Amino acid sequence: MTAAIEFRGVSRIYGDVRAVDDVSFTVEPGEFFAMLGPSGSGKTTCLRLVAGFDTPTRGQVLLDGADVSVVPPYDRNVNTVFQDYALFPHMTVLQNVAYGPKVRGIATAEREQRAREMLELVQLGAQAQRRPAQLSGGQRQRVALARALINRPKVLLLDEPLGALDLKLREEMQIELKGLQKKLGITFVYVTHDQGEALSMADRVAVFNKGRIEQLAAPRELYLRPATAFVARFVGSANVADAVLAGKLGATLPFAIRAENIDVQDEPAPVPAGHDAAPGTVLAVQFHGAASRWQVQLDAGEVWSALVSEEEARRRNGLAVGARVKLSWPREAAVPLQG
Amino acid sequence: MRGASTFFWRRPHLYLLLLLVPPLLWFGTVYLGSLFALLAQSFYRIDDFTAQIVREPTLATYKQLVTAPAHLNIVLRTVTMALAVTIACAVIALPIATYMARYASGRVKALFYVGVMLPMWTSYLVKVYAWRMLLAKEGIIAWFANKLGLAGVLEALLAMPGIGGPSLSSSYIGMFLVFVYMWLPFMILPMAAALERVPGSLLQASADLGARPSQTFRNVVLPLAVPGIAAGSVFTFSLTLGDYIIPSVVGAPGYFIGMMVYVQQGTAGNIPLAAAFSVVPVVLIFVYLSIAKRFGAFDAL
Numbered sequence: 001m002t003a004a005i006e007f008r009g010v011s012r013i014y015g016d017v018r019a020v021d022d023v024s025f026t027v028e029p030g031e032f033f034a035m036l037g038p039s040g041s042g043k044t045t046c047l048r049l050v051a052g053f054d055t056p057t058r059g060q061v062l063l064d065g066a067d068v069s070v071v072p073p074y075d076r077n078v079n080t081v082f083q084d085y086a087l088f089p090h091m092t093v094l095q096n097v098a099y100g101p102k103v104r105g106i107a108t109a110e111r112e113q114r115a116r117e118m119l120e121l122v123q124l125g126a127q128a129q130r131r132p133a134q135l136s137g138g139q140r141q142r143v144a145l146a147r148a149l150i151n152r153p154k155v156l157l158l159d160e161p162l163g164a165l166d167l168k169l170r171e172e173m174q175i176e177l178k179g180l181q182k183k184l185g186i187t188f189v190y191v192t193h194d195q196g197e198a199l200s201m202a203d204r205v206a207v208f209n210k211g212r213i214e215q216l217a218a219p220r221e222l223y224l225r226p227a228t229a230f231v232a233r234f235v236g237s238a239n240v241a242d243a244v245l246a247g248k249l250g251a252t253l254p255f256a257i258r259a260e261n262i263d264v265q266d267e268p269a270p271v272p273a274g275h276d277a278a279p280g281t282v283l284a285v286q287f288h289g290a291a292s293r294w295q296v297q298l299d300a301g302e303v304w305s306a307l308v309s310e311e312e313a314r315r316r317n318g319l320a321v322g323a324r325v326k327l328s329w330p331r332e333a334a335v336p337l338q339g
Numbered sequence: 340m341r342g343a344s345t346f347f348w349r350r351p352h353l354y355l356l357l358l359l360v361p362p363l364l365w366f367g368t369v370y371l372g373s374l375f376a377l378l379a380q381s382f383y384r385i386d387d388f389t390a391q392i393v394r395e396p397t398l399a400t401y402k403q404l405v406t407a408p409a410h411l412n413i414v415l416r417t418v419t420m421a422l423a424v425t426i427a428c429a430v431i432a433l434p435i436a437t438y439m440a441r442y443a444s445g446r447v448k449a450l451f452y453v454g455v456m457l458p459m460w461t462s463y464l465v466k467v468y469a470w471r472m473l474l475a476k477e478g479i480i481a482w483f484a485n486k487l488g489l490a491g492v493l494e495a496l497l498a499m500p501g502i503g504g505p506s507l508s509s510s511y512i513g514m515f516l517v518f519v520y521m522w523l524p525f526m527i528l529p530m531a532a533a534l535e536r537v538p539g540s541l542l543q544a545s546a547d548l549g550a551r552p553s554q555t556f557r558n559v560v561l562p563l564a565v566p567g568i569a570a571g572s573v574f575t576f577s578l579t580l581g582d583y584i585i586p587s588v589v590g591a592p593g594y595f596i597g598m599m600v601y602v603q604q605g606t607a608g609n610i611p612l613a614a615a616f617s618v619v620p621v622v623l624i625f626v627y628l629s630i631a632k633r634f635g636a637f638d639a640l
Contacts, residue, residue: 086541088541
């Protein structure tokens with residue numbers, strides 16, 4: 001099967017900044033693909049290259065097997081949901097949604113019929129005659145979605161679409177978007193800097209850092225087996241032992257260990273069999289509800305964090321900020337990292 | 340100092356009053372007051388025998404204004420010129436403003452803004468007389484047309500009935516050129532300001548949905564530039580309606596509203612008729628704004 005999107009050695013260079021640096025990957029048809037990374041990591045530039053708002057300095061971008069590197073956006077079967085929604089302020093909601101068919105020469109009656117169907121799909125049928133300024137953030141988001149889907153694109157690009165919404169609405173929209181993608185069977189490319197969003201929605205996630213893809217894998221794989229220190233920290237908020245620290249802790253390779261796998265115990269207590277341990281001092285304890293996060297300054301250097309359940313925390317009652325502790329973790333929970 | 344700040348912070352209404360009273364006094368008395376004084380003058384009339392102003396309310400002056408064909412011709416001539424100048428300014432300004440607001444950046448952008456405003460730093464009179472020189476029969480424009488072998492084109496242009504004349508400097512075409520030159524910045528700047536406010540993502544969204552650049556321009560850029568065009572056209576339209584120097588220095592001998600006001604209140608000493616003539620642009624601008632509003636020019640404000 002032909003890939004929905006393929007990047008072949010794509011670079012985008014602005015002056016002496018490599019926004020995207022020799023990136024290659026494929027997105028399968030019908031896949032929910034997330035591009036995750038901090039700001040300036042190149043994920044949005046990659047999205048712009050797919051949409052056609054930008055052209056690669058080197059390499060090729062293929063859509064459905066055809067090289068579209070220099071094809072303008074209006075000739076690509078790809079639509080975008082913008083971060084700021086980019087709704088036309090001088091048009092009604094209905095006119096906004098009907099804009100795609102309008103510029104493609106569809107007659108008024110037919111395009112308005114289709115626009116109404118799209119508005120029903122996003123449950124905004126009643127708002128058709130309003131202006132975007134009269135809608136709430138969540139409603140605008142849905143209009144942007146309806147407007148982008150009306151052309152029945154092969155690929156839908158979403159540029160941090162939920163960034164401007166509050167937490168509760170964001171979680172609702174995540175479920176709704178995922179359901180919509182399943183129902184329509186369209187390829188979604190979802191750009192976000194929120195690892196929770198990427199992990200919960202995507203089939204596969206590409207983690208971007210400094211213009212390159214650090215790792216491309218399914219969410220579970222990314223979380224359980226991060227390939228690099230960057231992925232371990234950014235995706236799993238894991239503790240990382242670089243080559244130096246790993247040496248001090250008696251390991252041969254750099255490794256990552258997630259906070260929930262670390263146990264905090266009194267310094268003198270014996271280390272259980274099959275566990276490794278490192279001594280340190282408690283810097284801070286943050287209460288998070290079901291668990292609390294303990295920040296511990298290791299004697300060997302780094303600050304690591306451990307996730308301690310409430311039950312455990314009660315048993316560790318005597319330990320507070322400034323206490324001497326020992327962090328221990330099962331050896332098999334340590335994930336070896338590249339370089 | 341701190342005491343005064345706190346005093347006013349606790350009494351926001353008093354603060355607002357203090358802030359607004361001086362400008363409102365100025366606006367109310369000097370600005371609106373003189374306008375109404377002018378309006379009142381137009382309801383007086385002049386005694387034909389004594390040439391004295393008769394200070395009793397009457398519509399005689401307005402009757403004189405609308406019944407004399409010469410007077411109507413003056414109004415018609417001025418309005419036609421104002422409309423032509425406004426349209427020409429809008430057509431020339433749109434691409435320039437679009438470039439300034441959407442494409443230029445950094446030094447190039449600054450250069451364009453300075454370039455647009457630079458002519459306004461020179462005396463208005465100097466520019467008008469300079470244009471008379473440029474447009475004269477022996478002027479540089481005629482000379483250039485000759486050198487390029489376009490003398491025939493210039494002659495054909497000047498041979499056009501109504502707007503032609505013996506030379507550019509004594510034809511309505513020449514006057515039109517000077518008006519467009521003079522008021523162009525007043526169209527470019529509000530238009531550029533309106534286009535600056537259009538987020539780039541709207542243009543990307545339009546292209547993304549399948550609109551070719553010409554469709555994006557028609558469906559997105561132009562409607563969003565309309566408030567700027569409306570603001571700019573109020574400037575160009577009203578400035579042309581009221582001007583009396585350009586028509587008296589450049590162009591054919593026919594009178595314009597501004598010249599008529601100048602002549603009536605000066606040499607003719609007919610203040611009521613001058614006042615009645617100066618009410619005409621006020622009414623016309625009002626009509627113009629009503630039409631613009633009807634077409635939704637201010638919906639986006």
